[in-house]
Amino acid sequence: MATEQNTEKAPASRLVLLVALLLLVVDASAAFGRVFQGFRPQLRLAMAAGIAVVLASALERRHVLLALLVSAVGLAMAIGLLIFPSTLKYGLPLAATARAAARAWSMIGDTARTEVAPARPLAPLFLAGLTAVWAASFSAHALAARARSPFLALLPLAALVGFPSILLKGGARPLYVVGFLLGALALLFGDSLRRVGQWGPVTMWQGKGRFSLGTAATTRGARRIGLLCLGVAVLIPGALPGYGRAGLVDVHSNGQRLRVSIDPIVDIRPQLLRHDSISLFVVTSNEPTYWRFASLDIYNGRQWRSDNLEASGGLELEAGPIGSVPALDPNLPNTRVLNQHYQFQGLSGDWMPAAFDPVEIQGPGAKLRYDPRTSMLVDPEGIQPGLSYDVVSRVVVPPFDQLDAVRSLAGAETGQYVKLPPIPPEISALAHRIADPEPTPYRKILAIQDYLRRFTYKENVAPGHDVDHLVYFLTKLKAGYCEQFAGAMAVMLRTLGIPARVAVGFTTGQPGPAPHTYQVTTQNAHVWVEALFPKYGWLPFEPTPTRRNPAALGIDFPVALSPSGQNGGSASQQACSHPLPGGRIVGDPLSPTCTRGGRKGQRTQQVAHPNTGEGSKVDLPALHPGHQWSWRFLLFAGGALLVALILAAIPIGKAGRRRVALARAKAPRDRVLAAYEIMADHAAGLGFGRVAAETLWEFRIRLKDRVRDLDGDFDRLTGLTGRAAYSDRDIAREQADQALAISRRTVRVLRRAAPGGRRVLAWFWLERPGRRLG
Structure with a gap:
């Protein structure tokens, strides 16, 4: 009890x-x-x-x-x-x-x-x-x-x-x-x-009308x-010795300098999100470019990966010439030579960055592995701070007319680079809708790239590379980070039969104090796309907004650009578009100069007609995001709606419970008890409820002392209730009806006696009624 x-x-x-x-x-x-x-x-x-x-x-x-x-x-x-x-x-x-x-x-x-x-x-x-x-x-x-x-x-x-x-x-x-x-x-x-x-x-x-934590004596x-x-x-x-100091055992770094290992499959974005960017290496090069260290050429429907990240079975050497597959003509025109020297700081792992396409390496004195198919350099012993090496790379930048003259990208080496798992039809349909109006593979690639660059670069989105997320990214979200842009573009190109893969590495970094030096940090981790042209090899393309590869601007952005300021950082890059052979205007669709000549909210682009080859202007609707409600408004509106629903549900639920109690009370005795309990429930909400172990008669005396308007009817209700609960005498149906009527009149009297605020509060009072009678 x-x-x-x-x-x-x-x-x-x-x-x-x-x-x-x-x-x-x-x-x-x-x-x-x-x-x-x-x-x-x-x-x-x-x-x-x-x-x-x-x-x-x-x-x-x-x-x-x-x-x-x-x-x-x-x-x-x-x-x-x-x-x-x-x-x-x-x-x-x-x-x-x-x-x-x-x-x-x-x-x-x-x-x-x-x-x-x-x-x-x-x-x-x-x-x-x-x-x-x-x-x-x-x-x-x-x-x-x-x-x-x-x-x-x-x-x-x-x-x-x-x-x-x-x-x-x-x-x-x-x-x-x-x-x-x-x-x-x-x-x-x-x-x-x-x-x-x-x-x-x-x-x-006890006996207090308000809550108190007691006197000073009772709670001292x-x-x-x-x-x-x-x-x-x-x-x-x-005050204890050693508080706030380093632990006796450093389980995080073992007292060594903080280093970062970047997994090319899953670990790109964490480096972009670091608040304390870590210096990875310094590169000295006669020209800035992307510093590539891995390529992913297999898409399994969940993520891009490679089946030979360790470059096992590849060429082993300490120094000397190297070459990629497919092999290119060494006398190919429109090439530039990049001489690079790398000095490592905080980068760990096995993969060694190099500008694509590396043709010669002077290693650090240890055996290295090189995979010609992926053009990946691997140090089996792992990269250590202070390690340095030199790489010579050849950058192929064919002019627009030569790339546009290529009518097919099919070749003996391209079959494995167009393979895809089952892909939702929305991706293929979108790729064809964007690229089919273009007459050549190169223009199709640029069309896909331009479409994606109209999206929003946003790191504050959920990660994901599976096919379902690609559909959501391409059709609804239209915002993401470099992994998602590159993965989406490579998949779309493969649906068109264009050989493509994903490249992983770093943007150029920040210019250092010495001439032609660039400081690369974790903030420069990046992913882009490479497409295979049989004669020219793998060419880079950049679908990520605000990113550009300075050494490849003639390919992915075939425009005349000043090299100044193109350091591959995240800042927005401005460019203007120039007409090229064939009547196409190619440029960064995010540039303000690319929006002139069209209606507001549209981008006018001159494209070549697939049949006549003549240029014609087409209005491409801008991708405006849907109306975005402020999170404060949504939070306030949702909270207000939730409160309103709760406030409406409480009185409705209480009224329904009382009606159900009366409906279940079939016998006169049960109806009397139900009538009294309903009255007691109302009294509790109005501040007049029964207290524990209080008898009916004690409750009647206390209530009449507080509410002067209660008359003999309340006495009759109390008597009928006591008789129904504790007596064997029968109760007539008329007496039960009388008890219900008195109960309702008593509730009205109690409402008049209660303060106005309490009457309102009674509708929402959740105090359970007193102990059941009988």
Whole structure:
């Protein structure tokens, strides 16, 4: 009996527990949000955690399965509002939200492998974080309020606080620790109040009309112990020897200089996202270009890869001439020679960068491997800081008319470079729609490249290279980073029968203090496309907006450009378009000069007619993104809609429950009891409810003392209720109808006696009615 009356005899203990849990989950969620960049993810996670606890508290006295179901619905709403607001329909997360969430969930692993903490709040990662915070908040409430295990309730929240410290190196965060400890003390205090309440009313609240934490005398000891524990926990660690210094065992770098190994398959974007860019190498070259170290020529529907990244079976040498396959005529005109010297700093791994196409190498004195098919240089011993070597490369830049004169790219070496797994028809249809109007393979390549360069370069998108993501990238998102642009272009070219592969390396880097030197860092990691022309070999093309290869501008952008400022960085590059033989104007479609001559929002481009060869102007509609709502507006609108739905559901649910109770009461005795319980439910919402262990007669006396307008009808209702609950005497149907009528009149009297604000609050009061009678 004492256990059943626990929360009734110490009613404020529930409030203390709720406030303590709110403080804990908000603090833990904000601390956990440090794994994301910016303050907004912390705010969103803290808000979601608070809502999760409020929902769990509102359903604390209901069955745990019902609470779990409602919490799952709340999580779905939070996912829709905070992560996928564009998928909501009428403000509700329906099938589109479920599909988006399922797709993001399947990409959590890949995204985690390609992000660096603090990570951007991409949908897959934020979905995982939001789910973890919501689950931890619900679990903490269940352990504290249902299982009555406050120490266990601290464990999931402590995990949220501690997790960022494993990933980040930002030092101590005392404010989060203080907030967590204050919440923990408040949680233990509230649980203690509830346990004391098992033995009777808590004196600090008995007879009080308002909530109070007690007098100085009653809580002096608790406050002193709490402050002492808090001070010890916060101050003592800082006074211990070695606090804030490096660990005795450095498990991260073993005391060595920080180095980076770039996996050409999956590890490009993490380097772009590093806040502290790492110097990889310095290259001295008579001309800036892309420094290539790998090529990926196999697409399996999930990612681009190579079957020989180790260059096994290739040529082994320390120095001397090398050559690629297919072999090119050494007397081919329109070639330039690049002499490069590499000095390594923070780059590790096996792959050695070199401008394409390397023809001679002077190695570091160790055996190297060279794969002629992929033109990859590999050091089996691994690259070490201070290693240096020299490479001579030949850059082939055929003029426009020679490339445009090539009518077919088929050859003995091209078959393996057009292979594709089953591809969604949307990709092939889009590629043909873009390229089919062009008469030559070269123009088709440029058309695909120009189309992609009208997209938006954006690193803050979900990673992905599988065929489904390609469809989404090409038809809806139209924004991404270099891996996605290059992978999409290579797939589209292969659907057209054009041999293509993906090249991995670095942009030119920043000019160094010495002439013709370039400092390459992790920010210069890059991916582009190479297409195979039988006579000229592999030629580079650049589909990524804001990126250009200075040494290949005559190929992918056949325009007259000044070499100044073309360092391959991420800054926007300006260019103008010039008419070329055949009547085509080729240039960077992002350049402002490429938008003249057309209607607003369109790009006018002169293309050659496939039959006549005559130039004609075609208006290409600009790719305007759909209307983007502000996240603040969406968050506010979603929150307002959620609050409105909850506010509307509470009175409707209460009215429906009362009607169901009356409908189920068939016998006169049951109707009397139902009428009284409905009246008592209304009285509780208006602030006149029964207290624990209070008899009907005691309730009648107390209520009549507070509400002077109650007359003898209420006495008759009380008598009929006592008779129905505790007497064997029969009750006539007329008496049951009379009890129902009196119950309704009593409710009206109580409403008139209650303050105006309380009358409004009564519609939304969730206090469960008193113990059932009979």
